[in-house]
Amino acid sequence: MISKVNVFFILMMVMGNCLFWKAYMSQTFCACTECSSSSEDGWFKKRFDKSVQPLLSANMNFSVDAFDWWKKIQSEQGSFDLFERTVHDLFRMFPPKPDVKDHRPDYCRTCAVVGNSGNLDKSHYGPLIDLQDVVIRMNGAVTKGYEADVGTRTTHHVMYPESSVHLDESTHLVLVPFKIKDIDWLIKAFSTGFFGRSYAPVLSKIKANKNLVMVINPAFMQYVHLKWLEKRGHYPSTGFMALLLAMHICDEVHVFGYGADSDGNWSHYFEKLKDKHLKTGLHPGGVEYGLIQELAKQNKIRFYKGF
Ligand code: C5P
Numbered sequence: 001m002i003s004k005v006n007v008f009f010i011l012m013m014v015m016g017n018c019l020f021w022k023a024y025m026s027q028t029f030c031a032c033t034e035c036s037s038s039s040e041d042g043w044f045k046k047r048f049d050k051s052v053q054p055l056l057s058a059n060m061n062f063s064v065d066a067f068d069w070w071k072k073i074q075s076e077q078g079s080f081d082l083f084e085r086t087v088h089d090l091f092r093m094f095p096p097k098p099d100v101k102d103h104r105p106d107y108c109r110t111c112a113v114v115g116n117s118g119n120l121d122k123s124h125y126g127p128l129i130d131l132q133d134v135v136i137r138m139n140g141a142v143t144k145g146y147e148a149d150v151g152t153r154t155t156h157h158v159m160y161p162e163s164s165v166h167l168d169e170s171t172h173l174v175l176v177p178f179k180i181k182d183i184d185w186l187i188k189a190f191s192t193g194f195f196g197r198s199y200a201p202v203l204s205k206i207k208a209n210k211n212l213v214m215v216i217n218p219a220f221m222q223y224v225h226l227k228w229l230e231k232r233g234h235y236p237s238t239g240f241m242a243l244l245l246a247m248h249i250c251d252e253v254h255v256f257g258y259g260a261d262s263d264g265n266w267s268h269y270f271e272k273l274k275d276k277h278l279k280t281g282l283h284p285g286g287v288e289y290g291l292i293q294e295l296a297k298q299n300k301i302r303f304y305k306g307f
Pocket residue numbers: 114115116117118119138139140237238239240257258259260261265266267268
């Protein structure tokens with residue numbers, strides 16, 4: 001006869017097994033036909049590293065190596081110590097943990113990442129973009145007047161101080177910091193007002209929901225530059241970082257609005273090109289576009305080329 005103690009141990013083993021599989025499945029799988037972060041093949045496996053945290057949180061340890069890479073991208077003069085103190089101040093004002101849902105084996109979280117390319121013009125992608133759970137836009141992106149092509153919803157808006165715009169109460173502000181002053185700007189733009197100078201005008205105060213603020217981790221920016229761009233270009237574009245962010249937080253990623261015009265310029269769907277010599281700036285536009293095409297070929301993203 002099975003004793004009560006044996007029954008207890010058998011139950012504990014079954015429960016342990018269940019918990020193990022739940023944890024294993026939630027790390028590995030999702031309910032999409034193809035989960036974007038599953039990495040069995042070599043090319044993708046070599047580049048994608050789900051252990052790198054895309055967003056800062058209060059309890060994170062920072063690496064001096066990542067800081068040393070980061071401080072070179074816009075000639076940061078401040079020390080690692082100042083960086084750590086500024087991040088500490090940041091989390092006195094904003095949520096200590098980014099509002100990101102865990103991957104679940106029984107759910108397929110979809111992301112639309114919408115770059116600003118002029119190829120969105122007359123694309124009629126709007127309804128498809130609005131269908132996705134998460135809709136990520138960036139910099140000066142506008143929807144008003146362009147709804148049929150770019151949709152209406154924005155759950156996340158990626159920006160830096162010089163590209164900042166006001167947001168509505170339901171949109172996450174995602175800051176890409178390129179220097180310590182950018183983190184300082186975020187703190188002040190939500191409190192006293194920022195009156196410092198930069199290479200371009202910045203909003204002194206911003207309208208956005210303080211509880212939905214997130215900040216890209218400089219170590220994530222370094223990872224995108226090292227592992228994905230293989231150090232090509234000065235640093236990754238906001239759009240390419242937004243795309244990788246989507247791959248880390250979503251299970252299925254739909255990509256719209258990426259691609260230079262026929263002269264190689266990153267022209268926008270919402271304005272006439274002002275500077276025809278701008279091309280893709282400091283960013284390796286061609287390399288990024290090649291990677292987007294390869295990701296699509298390998299079924300890691302769905303890429304909508306536009307018109
Ligand atoms: O030009 P802007 O930086 O505002 O655009 C946001 C992102 O959209 C860029 O960082 C780039 O990745 C992408 N983009 C593109 N082709 C364009 C315009 C923008 O791929 N013509």
